[in-house]
Amino acid sequence: MDSHNSTRPGRQDALRAAMQRIGVRDAQVRAWTHLDPDAAGKISEGGSGEGERPLEGVTVGVKDVIDVAGMPTRHNSPLGSSLPAVLDAPCVSVLRSAGAIIVGKTDTTEFAAAGRDAATANPHDLARTPGGSSSGSAAAVADGHVDLALATQTGGSTIRPASFCGIYGFKPTWGLISREGVKLYANSLDTVGFHARDLGLLQCVADVFGFARASLPNGPLRIAICRTPWFEQAEPDTRAALADAARRLAASGVETAAIDLPGGCDALEPAFHAILHREGGAAFLDLARRAPELLHQDFHQRVASPERYDDDVLRRSYDIVAQLRVAVEALFAQFDAVLVPSAPGIAPLGRGPGNPLFNQHWTLLHLPVLNLPLYRASHGMPLGLSLVGPRFSDGRLLQAGEQLIALLHEHQPLPA
Amino acid sequence: MDSHNSTRPGRQDALRAAMQRIGVRDAQVRAWTHLDPDAAGKISEGGSGEGERPLEGVTVGVKDVIDVAGMPTRHNSPLGSSLPAVLDAPCVSVLRSAGAIIVGKTDTTEFAAAGRDAATANPHDLARTPGGSSSGSAAAVADGHVDLALATQTGGSTIRPASFCGIYGFKPTWGLISREGVKLYANSLDTVGFHARDLGLLQCVADVFGFARASLPNGPLRIAICRTPWFEQAEPDTRAALADAARRLAASGVETAAIDLPGGCDALEPAFHAILHREGGAAFLDLARRAPELLHQDFHQRVASPERYDDDVLRRSYDIVAQLRVAVEALFAQFDAVLVPSAPGIAPLGRGPGNPLFNQHWTLLHLPVLNLPLYRASHGMPLGLSLVGPRFSDGRLLQAGEQLIALLHEHQPLPA
Numbered sequence: 038m039d040s041h042n043s044t045r046p047g048r049q050d051a052l053r054a055a056m057q058r059i060g061v062r063d064a065q066v067r068a069w070t071h072l073d074p075d076a077a078g079k080i081s082e083g084g085s086g087e088g089e090r091p092l093e094g095v096t097v098g099v100k101d102v103i104d105v106a107g108m109p110t111r112h113n114s115p116l117g118s119s120l121p122a123v124l125d126a127p128c129v130s131v132l133r134s135a136g137a138i139i140v141g142k143t144d145t146t147e148f149a150a151a152g153r154d155a156a157t158a159n160p161h162d163l164a165r166t167p168g169g170s171s172s173g174s175a176a177a178v179a180d181g182h183v184d185l186a187l188a189t190q191t192g193g194s195t196i197r198p199a200s201f202c203g204i205y206g207f208k209p210t211w212g213l214i215s216r217e218g219v220k221l222y223a224n225s226l227d228t229v230g231f232h233a234r235d236l237g238l239l240q241c242v243a244d245v246f247g248f249a250r251a252s253l254p255n256g257p258l259r260i261a262i263c264r265t266p267w268f269e270q271a272e273p274d275t276r277a278a279l280a281d282a283a284r285r286l287a288a289s290g291v292e293t294a295a296i297d298l299p300g301g302c303d304a305l306e307p308a309f310h311a312i313l314h315r316e317g318g319a320a321f322l323d324l325a326r327r328a329p330e331l332l333h334q335d336f337h338q339r340v341a342s343p344e345r346y347d348d349d350v351l352r353r354s355y356d357i358v359a360q361l362r363v364a365v366e367a368l369f370a371q372f373d374a375v376l377v378p379s380a381p382g383i384a385p386l387g388r389g390p391g392n393p394l395f396n397q398h399w400t401l402l403h404l405p406v407l408n409l410p411l412y413r414a415s416h417g418m419p420l421g422l423s424l425v426g427p428r429f430s431d432g433r434l435l436q437a438g439e440q441l442i443a444l445l446h447e448h449q450p451l452p453a
Numbered sequence: 454m455d456s457h458n459s460t461r462p463g464r465q466d467a468l469r470a471a472m473q474r475i476g477v478r479d480a481q482v483r484a485w486t487h488l489d490p491d492a493a494g495k496i497s498e499g500g501s502g503e504g505e506r507p508l509e510g511v512t513v514g515v516k517d518v519i520d521v522a523g524m525p526t527r528h529n530s531p532l533g534s535s536l537p538a539v540l541d542a543p544c545v546s547v548l549r550s551a552g553a554i555i556v557g558k559t560d561t562t563e564f565a566a567a568g569r570d571a572a573t574a575n576p577h578d579l580a581r582t583p584g585g586s587s588s589g590s591a592a593a594v595a596d597g598h599v600d601l602a603l604a605t606q607t608g609g610s611t612i613r614p615a616s617f618c619g620i621y622g623f624k625p626t627w628g629l630i631s632r633e634g635v636k637l638y639a640n641s642l643d644t645v646g647f648h649a650r651d652l653g654l655l656q657c658v659a660d661v662f663g664f665a666r667a668s669l670p671n672g673p674l675r676i677a678i679c680r681t682p683w684f685e686q687a688e689p690d691t692r693a694a695l696a697d698a699a700r701r702l703a704a705s706g707v708e709t710a711a712i713d714l715p716g717g718c719d720a721l722e723p724a725f726h727a728i729l730h731r732e733g734g735a736a737f738l739d740l741a742r743r744a745p746e747l748l749h750q751d752f753h754q755r756v757a758s759p760e761r762y763d764d765d766v767l768r769r770s771y772d773i774v775a776q777l778r779v780a781v782e783a784l785f786a787q788f789d790a791v792l793v794p795s796a797p798g799i800a801p802l803g804r805g806p807g808n809p810l811f812n813q814h815w816t817l818l819h820l821p822v823l824n825l826p827l828y829r830a831s832h833g834m835p836l837g838l839s840l841v842g843p844r845f846s847d848g849r850l851l852q853a854g855e856q857l858i859a860l861l862h863e864h865q866p867l868p869a
Contacts, residue, residue, distance in 0.1 A: 123536045127637075127739035134742040215736050217637040221543075224628055224640070247738065247759065320631050322663065323543035326550040343663065348845035352782075359775030366768075429764035 048094050055096040055140050059182045065163055067156045068177035070101045071108050072141035091241055093136030096183040100174045101142040102149040102220035103187055105129050112220055113147045115331045116324055126218025128229045135245045140183055143173025146390050149189050150222045152333030154388040161418055168198030169390025175202040178232040186232040191222045193396025195230030196423055199408040200379035203419025207231045207239050210428045211403035223316035226400050240435050248431045253373055258440050259292040261372040266303055267394050272382030274414040277451055282422055289444045299364040305398040308354035311346035318343050362402050366427040374424040374437040379408045383418035405431040407438045414451045464510050471512040471556050475598045481579055483572045484593035486517045487524050488557035507657055509552030512599040516590045517558040518565040518636035519603055521545050528636055529563045531747045532740055542634025544645045551661045556599055559589025562806050565605050566638045568749030570804040577834055584614030585806025591618040594648040602648040607638045609812025611646030612839055615824035616795035619835025623647045623655050626844045627819035639732035642816050656851050664847045669789055674856050675708040677788040682719055683810050688798030690830040693867055698838055705860045715780040721814045724770035727762035734759050778818050782843040790840040790853040795824045799834035821847040823854045830867045
């Protein structure tokens with residue numbers, strides 16, 4: 038297993054650099070809820086053999102709905118604990134065993150779900166949101182505080198802030214990474230994801246977690262362009278970006294094809310809402326009972342009204358999604374990857390999480406998604422596009438992303 | 454919401470009685486890994502209004518893969534933590550808010566999965582296993598230490614020990630109870646379940662968790678009898694029990710029908726093994742990396758050989774199970790409940806968990822299952838049969854169980 042970067046600075050230097058950058062910037066950006074340079078400096082046991090620490094010295098921020106041993110998990114909620122977690126969540130532990138330095142915890146939408154927004158600003162324009170719910174993770178990476186951040190995605194919480202902040206965001210296939218030690222919101226949707234400025238680092242991370250790195254077939258790259266059934270809600274920036282990328286890919290010799298999702302995929306949206314509402318109701322029942330006055334109304338609504346999506350609706354939602362998963366993958370498997378919007382447009386003003394419409398259906402289908410930070414759009418703000426593929430095509434998706442970036446380049450000005 | 458029992462003893466009396474029984478019996482039965490009468494005596498905050506504590510004074514054991522605040526979670530592994538958990542798992546918190554007394558932690562197969570057996574004996578015959586992986590939970594309830602226990606089921610870990618120990622076991626529909634704070638093994642299988650000696654208590658628990666208690670239709674009960682495709686692995690006791698129950702139900706005016714599972718259901722078994730292996734591999738990756746020498750070989754096998762069930766096999770397994778779920782439910786929905794074996798036979802000698810063959814496929818299909826402690830079989834050992842129904846029929850299943858017990862009675866001698 039190759040290390041990400043053989044010229045990487047030593048652990049203490051990397052940590053010192055991170056703390057210095059955070060010290061300069063975080064009063065404005067407000068990405069962090071907890072920093073612990075002493076704990077972060079400690080070296081993990083295990084994995085000490087040759088080539089076993091491929092993330093040695095990589096600095097990491099962890100979304101504050103994920104447990105890190107010795108740090109509190111606050112969830113941006115008065116119900117979060119001020120006591121330090123006993124154990125690292127497995128996703129943290131795997132990074133730590135590979136040599137990563139866990140710098141601290143990053144701000145989040147309340148319970149990575151609803152309720153209170155993170156306090157975090159978008160580093161490209163402090164008046165704008167970094168997107169949510171993985172707000173602090175995206176901002177901390179985009180602003181150069183750390184190399185890597187752990188995020189989560191239940192609707193669009195990894196990919197959308199990556200697009201808003203101009204970084205890579207990677208949401209693996211559902212189930213490939215343990216979700217233990219991560220606040221549960223909707224068990225059949227929740228996925229651990231990653232933010233990085235460097236696609237090679239994400240490939241290294243995927244290797245550490247053991248995703249297959251099946252090679253793309255030889256020959257020209259085959260990229261489908263899918264506007265999705267929700268494209269009329271895309272803003273002019275996103276429309277222009279998808280058109281520009283399609284044009285430039287075709288001009289570069291990539292085999293491109295415009296595709297529509299299979300018939301019936303308009304059923305994904307109500308199914309998503311039914312599953313989110315009912316699984317969320319089960320996830321927050323305990324807090325609604327234990328301390329009702331401290332739980333945001335958003336959560337009480339889910340707990341108190343399961344009949345809004347009754348058992349039959351929930352059952353049909355699970356079943357129709359399972360059918361559509363097969364149909365969508367049969368289509369997607371004809372290409373190396375499928376290019377789709379990452380968000381309706383650039384980051385809005387304020388602190389809201391943003392609209393998950395262009396993310397939630399891939400999450401629901403359990404598909405891997407990779408945001409590519411391709412454009413500078415209106416107001417000089419970043420705008421990404423996503424690659425999506427069949428379940429378990431994670432390794433190929435990262436390789437396709439590498440090839441697309443080589444052709445299209447990062448952070449290009451969006452043509453008027 | 455009705456309380457389970459208005460003549461229940463006071464909290465301190467209930468706790469004292471539990472500790473006394475444990476003191477007399479646990480040197481033989483070895484159900485417990487941690488007891489904390491002081492912590493258990495504390496009354497939970499919240500839920501203090503009229504009628505909001507329907508489990509007031511109910512004593513509870515918690516399987517030692519589930520977090521209880523202030524108690525260590527040891528998982529029957531050298532990798533378990535000796536530090537107390539910070540938070541109650543939501544399933545514990547909901548019981549506590551309803552007035553339940555959390556007495557301590559019960560022994561389990563290592564990580565509720567594989568590796569080391571629990572030290573627990575079957576209270577009906579100390580030479581025999583109580584079944585696993587929820588070994589201590591089933592034994593503590595069967596032996597009268599506590600009223601209720603929290604269990605989990607990934608294959609057959611709630612229902613099978615309930616059958617072996619002669620108690621009620623209830624595995625709800627997948628997803629109805631939060632699995633946060635519970636050791637993760639296989640995310641699309643793991644389900645929190647319950648053990649009790651009293652079916653009314655399980656109905657009260659289901660009410661506390663908000664399961665619909667939809668009434669059964671008027672008219673005679675309609676019970677399907679399903680031998681399952683695995684019946685040739687049933688021992689004579691289980692064959693006799695299913696035949697006797699079918700005969701007596703029919704004689705009692707119940708509409709009975711022998712049914713076979715829909716075509717294709719023999720695909721459930723390989724799909725179960727593929728999903729268990731791959732999801733288990735993801736769940737134990739962190740421990741295999743962090744402390745390989747302390748992790749049992751059973752877990753290393755899953756982590757180290759994902760290719761045993763490759764991505765395409767795993768994908769097809771998920772998809773075929775989703776299809777079979779629809780087909781099985783269409784059949785089962787024609788009845789009030791379906792009566793099936795709970796286990797191949799009585800509890801074997803030793804400490805092993807037992808064979809999950811008659812449980813794992815319902816878990817895989819996400820269906821609710823209720824073990825009824827119907828028989829005394831060979832060697833005077835208990836033997837149960839299970840009711841199973843479509844997803845979200847949990848309330849109706851409990852009602853059907855109540856009617857069946859009224860007709861068939863508990864703990865009947867099995868006819869020769």
